[in-house]
Amino acid sequence: MRVVVAEDGVLFRDGLVRLLVEEGHDVVAAVGDGPALTDAIVTHRPDVAVVDVRMPPSRTDEGLRAALAARAQVPGAPVLVLSQYVETAGLDDLLADGAGAIGYLLKDRVAAVGEFLDGLRRVAGGGTVLDPAVIAELLASRRTPPALSAREREVLALMAEGLSNTAIQRRLVLSAGAVEKHIGNIFAKLGLPPDHDQHRRVLAVLAYLNG
Secondary structure (H helix, E strand, C coil): CEEEEEEEEEHHHHHHHHHHHHCCCCCEEEEHHHHHHHHHHHEEEECEEEEEECCCCCCCCCHHHHHHHHHHHHHCCEEEECCCCCCCCHHHHCCCCCCEEEEEECCCHHHHHHHHHHHHHHHHHCEEEEEHHHHHHHHHHCCCCCCCCHHHHHHHHHHHCCCCCHHHHHHHHHHHHHHHHHHHHHHHCCCCCCCCCCCHHHHHHHHHHHE
């Protein structure tokens, strides 16, 4: 894959680049601030961009805002956001267009190389991947829709992580039919019409989190 890396910490950025190159990916740009990130995505149209949340010049949510600016110019540009801590401010804006190709992981996940690379591939493929810690923070700060059962909330949380039906089946030790039934119930309770688009899974997650 062609990858843009945006991280102001030189050591962490170099480590990311080295990891990606060793895995056979082509890092087309490695930048250290928000404006450079937006320019790199617009110029190179990478398969995915790996973006730190806090970057110069503001060192608040500059990376997130730069990613939003880039997606405004390149709709659906795949972005995997990395954060040192759980920071959910601005995440709604990143997910709001419903286009998918979004990931939000804690930097600790990079140490679990397999998980990080799997998330990267899923985001590049148009999926949505949210760190379990980020999901927990979102759920703690939002009203949980009372219509969903405890098991349905578990299934939807795993959907938010970007897991497929088969992966959800393995994680919760359920049959394929049970997982399909739970997902069907989730879509029905959240008022989402039946179809087979990946996009609907993103809509379900947004509807759930927004309560």
